[in-house]
Amino acid sequence: MADLPRTGTPAPAAPGRLRKAWDSDIVWSFRHAPVAVVSLVVVTLMVLAAVFAPLIAPYDPFDPGTLNLMNGFTPPMEPNAFTGDTFWLGTDDQGRDVFSTILFGLRISLFVGFMAVALAMVLGITLGLLAGYLGGWVDTIIMRVADVQLTFPAILVAMLIFGVAKGITPPELRNEVAIWVLILAIGLSDWVQFARVVRGATLVEKSRDYVAAARLIGRGSGAIMLRHILPNVLSPVLVIATISLALAIIAEATLSFLGIGAPPTQPSLGTLIRIGQGFLFSGEWWILLFPAATLLALALAVNLLGDWLRDALNPRLR
Amino acid sequence: MAPVLSLRNLTVEIPTRHGVLRPVDSVSYDIVAGEILGVVGESGAGKSMAGNAVIGLLNRPARITGGEVWLNGARIDNLPPEGLRKLRGKRIGMVFQDPLTSLNPLLTVGDQIAETILEHLPVSRAEARERAIAALEEVGIPAARDRVDSYPHAFSGGMRQRVVIALALCAEPDLVIADEPTTALDVSVQAQIIVLLKRLCRERGTAVMLVTHDMGVIAEAADRVAVMYAGRLAEIGPVADVIQHPRHPYTAGLMGSTPGASQGQARLTQIPGAMPRLDAMPPGCAFHPRCPRRGPGCDIDPPPVRAPDARAACHYPLTVAEDVTA
Numbered sequence A: 001m002a003d004l005p006r007t008g009t010p011a012p013a014a015p016g017r018l019r020k021a022w023d024s025d026i027v028w029s030f031r032h033a034p035v036a037v038v039s040l041v042v043v044t045l046m047v048l049a050a051v052f053a054p055l056i057a058p059y060d061p062f063d064p065g066t067l068n069l070m071n072g073f074t075p076p077m078e079p080n081a082f083t084g085d086t087f088w089l090g091t092d093d094q095g096r097d098v099f100s101t102i103l104f105g106l107r108i109s110l111f112v113g114f115m116a117v118a119l120a121m122v123l124g125i126t127l128g129l130l131a132g133y134l135g136g137w138v139d140t141i142i143m144r145v146a147d148v149q150l151t152f153p154a155i156l157v158a159m160l161i162f163g164v165a166k167g168i169t170p171p172e173l174r175n176e177v178a179i180w181v182l183i184l185a186i187g188l189s190d191w192v193q194f195a196r197v198v199r200g201a202t203l204v205e206k207s208r209d210y211v212a213a214a215r216l217i218g219r220g221s222g223a224i225m226l227r228h229i230l231p232n233v234l235s236p237v238l239v240i241a242t243i244s245l246a247l248a249i250i251a252e253a254t255l256s257f258l259g260i261g262a263p264p265t266q267p268s269l270g271t272l273i274r275i276g277q278g279f280l281f282s283g284e285w286w287i288l289l290f291p292a293a294t295l296l297a298l299a300l301a302v303n304l305l306g307d308w309l310r311d312a313l314n315p316r317l318r
Numbered sequence B: 001m002a003p004v005l006s007l008r009n010l011t012v013e014i015p016t017r018h019g020v021l022r023p024v025d026s027v028s029y030d031i032v033a034g035e036i037l038g039v040v041g042e043s044g045a046g047k048s049m050a051g052n053a054v055i056g057l058l059n060r061p062a063r064i065t066g067g068e069v070w071l072n073g074a075r076i077d078n079l080p081p082e083g084l085r086k087l088r089g090k091r092i093g094m095v096f097q098d099p100l101t102s103l104n105p106l107l108t109v110g111d112q113i114a115e116t117i118l119e120h121l122p123v124s125r126a127e128a129r130e131r132a133i134a135a136l137e138e139v140g141i142p143a144a145r146d147r148v149d150s151y152p153h154a155f156s157g158g159m160r161q162r163v164v165i166a167l168a169l170c171a172e173p174d175l176v177i178a179d180e181p182t183t184a185l186d187v188s189v190q191a192q193i194i195v196l197l198k199r200l201c202r203e204r205g206t207a208v209m210l211v212t213h214d215m216g217v218i219a220e221a222a223d224r225v226a227v228m229y230a231g232r233l234a235e236i237g238p239v240a241d242v243i244q245h246p247r248h249p250y251t252a253g254l255m256g257s258t259p260g261a262s263q264g265q266a267r268l269t270q271i272p273g274a275m276p277r278l279d280a281m282p283p284g285c286a287f288h289p290r291c292p293r294r295g296p297g298c299d300i301d302p303p304p305v306r307a308p309d310a311r312a313a314c315h316y317p318l319t320v321a322e323d324v325t326a
Helices: A017-023 A025-031 A034-051 A098-134 A136-150 A154-168 A171-189 A191-206 A209-216 A221-257 A269-277 A286-313 B047-055 B081-091 B109-120 B125-138 B157-169 B187-204 B215-221 B239-244 B249-256
Strands: B005-016 B019-031 B036-040 B063-071 B092-095 B175-179 B207-211 B224-229 B232-238
Touching (some): A017 A025, A025 A034, A025 A286, A034 A098, A098 A136, A098 A171, A098 A191, A098 A286, A136 A191, A154 A221, A171 A191, A191 A221, A209 A221, A209 B081, A209 B092, A221 A269, A221 A286, A269 A286, B019 B047, B019 B063, B019 B207, B036 B047, B036 B215, B047 B207, B081 B092, B157 B175, B157 B187, B175 B187, B187 B207, B215 B239, B224 B239, B232 B239, B232 B249
Antiparallel strands (some): B005 B019, B005 B063, B224 B232
16 A cells, blocks of 8 residues: 555544553543653563563572672672672672562562452452442441451451461471462452442442343343443542552561561562661661662552552542 | 233332331323323322332332232233343333433443343344444434444433433333433423434334423323322323313312413412321321312322222312313
8 A cells, every 4th residue: 555656635544542542531641740650660660670580680599509608798889808799789698689689579579469459359349349239238248347357457467367378388388388378368458448449339330320221121230240330430449459559569578577478588578678677787788778779669659650540530630 | 902011009118117108009000002101290209119110120128019010911010030130121111310320331332232132132243233223323313323332421411311212222122111301401302302202102102101290291292191199199191181171189289380381470379288208198198188179088088099080089079160271
């Protein structure tokens, strides 16, 4: 088609999907919120760094063969006194490159965060929909369980679940399942707010006539919940999911910092901070500072994104 | 002709801590194919509740406690939920009051119509889509083929109500229940919607239960009218007769309080008092405390509708000599 002679003015190209998306309200509001743009860049960089950690990291911190104990406690950007090796962010007591451990730690922190939020979302949305749509005793049971759970701090619930799960797994498997137990603990401690929001929104949508119309034409409860109500209650869920992600990452770090989260063989950012704080008073500040700064930047960026999303999706604040 | 819909002494009750409320009390009427029955009354008279009872969409704790609902010669009020679910969608269509909430905002209008068609007619997805386009054309949506993939927010209120009518009629029901279909619309659009509904139902021979509190709509569209008061039927008859020669004092009061072009600047009459609360129903005729014609016995016996000539549920109905209008 390209080499056909052009006659007259070409018809204006139909706006493509990309063009439409670029012009949509949400993207427009995003483009005009510098904080959100910076946050998204930070989060994207961190996710990419975590995904491609094995390719980016200069050292493999989990391969004892490459570790040289002589490299221990090398300060950032200074050649080691014995070996002459230089590390961007220094090394810890065992000579592990802090930059590499942060990349691998980020990987675990983000993985746990995403999976825990996914679990909490699936659980919370399902239970919230059932409670809101079916009502009656189903509603009572689900929401009372939620209320009870809400009276405890989430971290306490997570510790309880973590402890029970550890207790029932055989000792030789503990390190392998540790990450999954962590996801389970954080996910189960965080479903309540999803359930509450979805239930509330479901109650509103349920009374709308289009739901009555769907009931009238003979659609079953399941079909109505999935096809008609679920899509209409998702936008508040999106906001909570983002803010939950930040909370889940911090919860994971807290558990790991307390020494009951990710094991030292698979250190997350929280584990790294725990290891690092032991050296703070002896002057090796970099072992603590860099993982902590990474965690802070990640949690802050995700939170700011969530804040922006909440404002952007709220028609009253538009 | 056998009626499409037949209510026999239909009673709906809501148990509360202050006793049992009866929003619909022994209501009986028939609608034949192609006929439009207007159901009028004040807010809370039980008009919508009766409609919801017919389609089985009563919300707990309201439930049918007496009487029968017959659809095409089959009794439907005592069907198990699954049987009723299958039947009502196919046989009964519904036009809701507010076109803003009666369409799912996140599905295209075509998808919503096709969903209904697929649920009830043995057609393929592609054919359901073609039928959806045809249905939209039929209700007067311009460029239906281009608009079938639009979302409800892209339609104006009147156009949306047209879509809702297409939705109600697409599965070829025998009965359409229109619950205040024009209340949320502009006056100029109301007439269009009523004319459309009337024409489509006439063409297909669909029976219509038109629930409204707007006497103008009734006069325009209905063949017969049923006047409800406090959950009971006050009067039922051909629309011209009821409007021009009301027999029940309540109907007469209702007509007197409806503004009309002929009255000019004259003051509208009011019916003194208010409709009784459902938990404080007077004994006997529910209207007697407000009735200008009450006499002995009104506060003792609830009057029945005596068919066929005396169509009003009143011990002392208005007579021909007392006709209010003309």
